[in-house]
Amino acid sequence: MQLSKRVSTLTPSSTLAITAKAKALKAEGHDVIGLGAGEPDFNTPSYIIEAAASSMREGYTKYTPSGGLPALKDAVIDKFNKDQGLNYTPDEIMVGTGAKHVLYTLFQALLDEEDEVIIPTPYWVSYPEQVKLAGGKPVYVDGLEENDFKITPDQLENAVTSKTKAVIINSPSNPTGSMYSKEELEKLGEAAINNNLLVVSDEIYEKLIYGEAVHHSIAQVSNPFKEQTVVINGVSKSHSMTGWRIGYAVGNKELIKAMTSLASHSTSNPTASSQYGAIAAYTKEDGSVEKMREAFEERLNRVYEKLIQIPGVTCVKPKGAFYLFPNVKEAAVKGGFSSVDEWVKALLEDEKVAVVPGSGFGSPDNIRLSYATSLDLLEKALERIEQFVEKHS
Template identity: 70%
Template sequence: MELSPRVASITPSSTLAITAKAKALKAEGHDVIGLGAGEPDFNTPGYIIEAASRSMEEGHTKYTPAGGMDALKKAISAKFLKDQKLTYDTSEIIVTSGAKHALALLFQTILQEGDEVIIPAPYWVSYPEQVKIAGGKPVIAEAEESNNFKLTPDRLKALITDKTKAFVLNSPSNPTGVMYSEDELKALGEICVEKDVLIVSDEIYEKLIYGNASHTSIAQVSGDLKGQTVIINGVSKSHSMTGWRIGYAAGNKNIIKAMSNLASHTTSNPAVMAQYGAVAAYEKDDGSVEQMRQAFEERLDKVYEKLTIIKGFTCVKPQGAFYLFPNVKQAVEQSGYKTTDEWVKGLLEKEKVAVVPGSGFGAPDNIRLSYATSLDQFEEALDRIRRFVEKG
């Protein structure tokens, strides 16, 4: 049977591919260090697990509304008010099976065949694929490394056409870890308001911020920008709940209602016990979120300098998330490999270190390393990488 052209055009996730290869080598008995995972290496806080377990014991094991429980929507609304001083009614919020699901529902809701979505590169691997699945056309906007991987207003404006429907913003960014300032957000946002382009603001890493940086949602900048923005977020990264699959979107109630209708005919509601866990995540704070953030910041400060002294490596220091995204072009050229992808395969085969090639993120000269792993493991991985580079 012939497959749908939309499905056939999907590019496999480079993150999952390298992780699978690393797991296979580890299963064979090799001492593999994996730096490809996009999830915290901490367990979900105990109070969240207890809340989910208690909900099942109390009989909360049936369907909820497709767009999520009202109790969780209220908890999310309270979170927005507390953290960003943003007011969202429960009718302006949908709970989804992970933030990825929220993005997929949104693109399928807003895009018609041939509509364009501007996506700054480097980008999270799923953005272009989700746009294509929804019948849209991803328009990749190169964000220069010399500008800390940030898209300029002039570049954004030059790419907008009469087919442009949305602009994807990810701050802090996966894979670069960079963040936009309030002034930078305002400059980009005003263009979107002027051109009536919907802003899709992926803020999943908002709690993982380091140094003197602070997170600003583009929806906070002005009332006009709030009305032009759909925020995507979830508890996966902030509360180490990746496997729980609870994300959400907040924005225009007509868009949210349409997304909920779509969810009702596809996935129905997110797992009810996970929703109860997410309610607890937002209604209680035992300090574990901050402890995890501090651990990531400590790792970053210790490994960043060690990474940048590797010959042929340069790296913009991240302000958030838990990734390093060094440019390794010189190291690859010096080693004799033709591409970074081939270099990454060689590193895994010879030194048993798994990193993710930047080609999947729209940056073929870079690699992504996740420091969501123990400091000892990461430093050992850097020693192996240095050895691999020096051997050529």
């Protein structure tokens, strides 16, 4: 069968590949510790589950508006007003089947052939693939490790061409956990406005921040920035609702209308019961979300200190999300490996620890470790990694 050209350009997900290999080893009876998870290891809070169940018992199991239930849009409006002091209207909101699908719909609605989107590296693996599927061209700008993996306004300006349509800002970041300060966002926003770029601000990890870090949305810096920004968010990470598939975009009403029309021909609408669960997530609270954040912070602090003691491993301490993104190039070279990818394969085969190679995120010297698992398993995994490094040195 002759497949379409658009799918032939796709790069297989490195996250899924390593997960599949780890599962295969587990099936063979091996004691594998998987650190590739991109989701919280906590169950969805019970009050959210009950809200969804109640909606089904009460008969709310039919089609909903394509862009989301009015009550959910109202909850999103209240969330932005409370958290960022931003005011939006329902026609500036589109609820979709997870933030990933919302991003996909955004690029389909925004891009024409050869339009360029600036993507800072390291990047979430789906950004470039979604741009390519819309006929666009990813343009990569290196977020340097010495700058906490963040790009500068000068880098942004230098990457702009006559075909540049948008820039993606992901703060807190997957895979690095880095965050932009308000001052950094101000300067990036000025560069975007000066070049008439849409800012796609992915803020899905905004509730998972640690230490003295404070999350700022670029949309709240100024009204011109707000008008030039589409915020992408959802309940997957903040409320441990990854499987519920509820995300949303907030921004320019014309773009939101186009995205909603497009979604109406692809998914019809987000799942009804999931929307009622998301309404509860934003309108009720029992403290479980904060407990989850505290647990992640404890894991980060415990694991980070042990990680940076391993020879040949350096790591910028993340401020958000639930990933560590250490540089292991020195350890790989000393171990005689041709690349970090080969080092990762050997780690899984020898010590049964699954991590994700940074090459899939545009950073071939790094690996991504998720601390969305128990402290016991994390500490055991680090012991195995240290043992592996000592053996190959």
